[in-house]
Amino acid sequence: MAVVTILPSNKTITVDAGTLLSAAIIAAGEPLKLKCEGKGECDTCHVFVHEGRKSLSKLQRKENEQLDTIVGVGSKSRLACQATIGDENVTVELLGFSSGL
Numbered sequence: 001m002a003v004v005t006i007l008p009s010n011k012t013i014t015v016d017a018g019t020l021l022s023a024a025i026i027a028a029g030e031p032l033k034l035k036c037e038g039k040g041e042c043d044t045c046h047v048f049v050h051e052g053r054k055s056l057s058k059l060q061r062k063e064n065e066q067l068d069t070i071v072g073v074g075s076k077s078r079l080a081c082q083a084t085i086g087d088e089n090v091t092v093e094l095l096g097f098s099s100g101l
């Protein structure tokens, strides 16, 4: 189990290990858009991970390549639809922008 804290709303949700980060964010009631339906092919689920990055599944090549196409990407960036939560608590920031697809 891990607690996911979502900024800027500060909502929290407790989820089982293995839960997709995007699913946790949506389950917490946040309006996360999944324009490509979670295929890792857009940027609508781009979040910054402030705490618990090591709890998340490793960045895979496809996600890394997609992140490279996103303006404003940083070392804390993840695509929420591609990251699975582990056992440690995670704090993420929703970025609230999208360039569309």
Ligand code: FES
Pocket: 033, 034, 035, 036, 037, 038, 039, 040, 041, 042, 043, 044, 045, 046, 079, 080, 081, 082
């Ligand atoms: S929903 Fe498109 S990359 Fe995550």
